Amino acid sequence: MSAKRSLGQVLARQWIAFALVLATCFAAMGLVLLYILEDGFIDDRLAGVAAGIVRLDAARLPERFEAFSPQQAPAGLARDMRGSRPGSIREFRLDDGRYVHVLAGRSPAGDDYFLVYDVSDQLRVNQALAAAWPWLLAMAAALVLISWLLSRALVVRIARRARGLIAQIGASTDPDALKAFAAREEIAEFSQMARWAADSWSARLQALALERETLGFLGHELRTPLQSARTSLALLQDDPGNQGAWTRLQRAQDRLLRASQSVLWLASDAEPPADARCGVRKVLDGLVEEFAPLAQGRGQTLELACAGDLHWALPGEVAETVVANGLLNAIQHGGAGRISLQANPTGLVIENPRPAEASTSGFGLGLSLSARLLARFGWTLERTEPDGRVRLHVQSPPIGRGPECATAG
Template identity: 50%
Template sequence: MLFTAVLSLLFVGAGLLLLFVLEDSFIDRRLHAVAATVTDPQAPPAALPSQFQVLPMASLPDDIRARLGGDRTGRLVEFRRGNGRYVHVLAARTAAGQPYALVYDVTDELTVNQGLARGLAYVALLLAVLTLCAYLLSRAFVGRMVQRAQALFRQVLDSPDPEALEALAQQEPVREFGDLARLHARVWRAQLAAVERERETLAFLGHELRTPLQSARTSLSLLAADPGHAAALSRLQRAIERLTRASNAVLWLASESPATADGSTHAAACMQALVEELAPMAAARGQAFALTIDPELRWARPQEIVETVLANLLLNAIQHGGPGTIAIAADADGLVLRNPRAAAEATGFGLGMRIVGRLAARIGWQVAFSRHADGASFTVRWDAASVHA
């Protein structure tokens, strides 16, 4: 509406300017036509049309002389005199070369000025009508666009696959909406492809882990005959069993199984086993575990999933933390793991933490990471449904 109002005012201003120019041109044309009939400036003015006056240059009034600024032939000025009359003055010469000034009193012939007030009223009315029409048209247009956008939004939500969305984009009468639907279909297809690649990668990873695990089991069965390696054999056996459970957890993550699964994991036993298994690795880096956990705490989640999440958190603390104590505390509300600050950041792809985030989300847990002055910490939160009463 503002655009319509401004545009209308510009047209009104241009129209008024054109009227004033036309009025001036008509007056000046008549002035020149009358000047062509003057033969003697000293003759009586009886032959002149009304409102015209011929004045010799020698007897010009001061205000007219000041405006003309001399007797240059053809000079034309217009101004309002001291008595309030508006005049056009033309400096001319007769055929005999006598200079004179032809004065045309146009006060009563300025029709544009006289009709300006009434014309502005009509213009204001017209502007109001145009503004109202513009408002109604824009409201109708925007309403139709909103309805079409809402209909397209519902159709996009109801589309079963990117191909159906592509077909919808082809049929869309509004080109911009069609381009938007086509872009959404392209993004949807790319997202499906990424999910499929992730599923294939996880399935491949879980499958390929089974081959070295089988070989390791065979080697363990041969080592079991020598009792001199009992301690190392026991630790290696636990590591292989944990790796087997991690492989199963990765396969479960790549599957279409429900987000939460039935199961029961004794928290203290699970954490204690992981701490004992990873203690030698931590000791090699000058680290030690401090475990504080409710002995009655049990998680209503499968052990292989929970163990994979916690093992990756502990390994991350060992690999990315500095020498000192890795503190672990768990109760019915959640778990907090703190590791000391390292002198330099360890490198890696971050795959372990991504698996942790995905697995935790699938079983209804929330994992948060934070840094502080003396190190870093992971906080794991779970709801009441994740804990056995």
């Protein structure tokens, strides 16, 4: 693998290449201009001599000039001038090797002729190029050296800013510091690079926080039912007919099942099933029956309002997990009194009295994890506190934006 180049080296080489290409283009333009000027001087001389021709047989021509009638012109000259109009000028090399400019003229007497000007030794540009190429090579080498020196002076600032950006990204203690640096950076590309690095860092921290939250849920949600299961098994060993122990064991099993199903949904990258449906009344009846003894022990009563044919566009385990968490929130963190569950085609509302010291922290899965779980299916979770009560609203997505709630027909 080839060695990595620094930004300064890359920019310096590009600057040198740019300077060479630019100089070459200007040199080519200058050379073309010289050729045009040279041809212009030659053609002007040719036209001046032609203006003095009155009769072809009596014309007195300067050195290197010749005049021929079309009938007497050499074969090569006649061939190359075929079809030319009076006054037009062509340049070409004759069969004998001479390079000539030829004007097709017509005398005042009406005689057509070809005026030939031999410019073989008049091409000053070609002669100068043949003599000056060593100087041109020296000038090109000097240009490379000057370009390198200029690149050192011009590129050093950009290279220093790039090193500063790398150092800042490596030394930043948090994404906010990196975002502040991006806001101060004057070069747009460097600012965008720092902002992307900060956004990537923030996303990674958020992902770690979500994983930590999920692990915390596992630790809490698994510990309590496992302890309850061990206690129930110990009681059943002494008294296999202990109905209370069997009930607590069943409750612990249900909670462990909900916890495992919730983690699987949260950790899965698979698309949620579009045809998921669950019978709401069956889910709510089972949860009310499960948590009624716990609510009675805290001076609370559970009231359920739900149509028997109501269905939600959610998997049954997801609906059970979220409602169970909300119900546990209401029982464990709410005050004594009535806890109402009102189900409808668009969601569920759980209301409970607010205790003297209300807390937004959830029991078990928690509000944030419940919201994450519902978001997988386009649903939302909102917690409000109107008129001394705590309201938890589970809301289905608007029509056309996710799974819809429906009643069975």
